[in-house]
Amino acid sequence: MNDRARLPKYLAVHDDIRARIQAGEWAPEEALPAQRELAASYGVTIMTLRRAVQLLENEGLIETRHGAGMFPASRRYHYDLMHLSGFAEDLIAQGARVDTEVLGSERVVAPTDVARALHLRSGEQVLGVRRLRRIDARPSVLQLSYLRWDVGVSAQDLHGASLYEVLARRGLAVGSAEESITVSVLEQEQAAVLERPISSPVMVSRRCSITEDGHRVLYDRALIPADIAELRLDRGPDRLVVAYHLDDTGRVGL
Known part of the structure; x- marks a missing residue:
């Protein structure tokens, strides 16, 4: 001083x-x-x-x-599910510090649910990417993404850019997405990465991203601990807003 x-x-x-x-x-x-x-x-x-x-x-x-x-003081952020902006970009715009760590990537045979979502034949391969998102230095989202192999994305392309940005550079701008949200609990390895107790509740987001010309190119599965997030619907006579609300202190509530 x-x-x-x-x-x-x-x-x-x-x-x-x-x-x-x-x-x-x-x-x-x-x-x-x-x-x-x-x-x-x-x-x-x-x-x-x-x-x-x-x-x-x-x-x-x-x-x-x-x-x-x-x-x-607790900081609260929201991620609007009604728009197609990337998760990190949305939170950064609100002043959050979002760090993304690529935990690993490899070429794998598409799991059954991924193949179904991306309209792939049995046995077709995808690039699997595992990432950890930290919000204000706290482990907050564990994300597993699968990209169609014929898109031509490599592991080197993933550092310092969002997957939507990587796709856009290849002329594959995302125009729509299908998303479902369920609940589950953390398994041992997931809990260790997210620094939460085993069997802690999580929200599971599954999203299939579709290009403007109708090609299904990306499937994401994200685990979001329930102690920092809630899903809210804001209903009105002429509007419906669906959004995650995230609290970096672990206290969720209205």
Whole structure:
């Protein structure tokens, strides 16, 4: 904080705590140090610290829970199922930090459900891609995608771009999709990747993406832990909005 010596003390403290929160120093549901401890660490009075805390609360960066302390404020995102934008792109536009890790990719015989969805013959091969999505550094979505092999996508094409972007570069713009959502529980290996207990409930999204000229090119199966997501329908006389709502603290509710 030496470079901020000219700032009022409470603003210098505010700026430093804000930077630490945004850097992810405290995990979701991890309490910040007590106010007296923070005041001592910054060498300020408790009243100065409280002014900084009040400003952080006003900005929506922290929340104080009676009897429990201060916590990073929960951030909620929604993913509109009525549009064809990619999952990561939708959340990034809302200010989320979305990191995608490619866990593996290989050429495989299309599983029965994949072959059926992509209108493939028995025994035809696809490129299987396994990815982990982290939202604000927390493992949040485990996704297994299958692309028709004749599309010509390689493992090298997958880094740093969404699958929809990769397809568009090949003149295969996605124009529609069929999607179903069911519920299940995590198996041991899935639970380990998502850092959740075995048998934790998950929403399972299965989506078949179809190009503008009617070719079925991509099938996705995504596991989304139920502790961070819910499915909402917003009904009106002339509208219907279906969307995932994701909460990075693990608390789902209205």
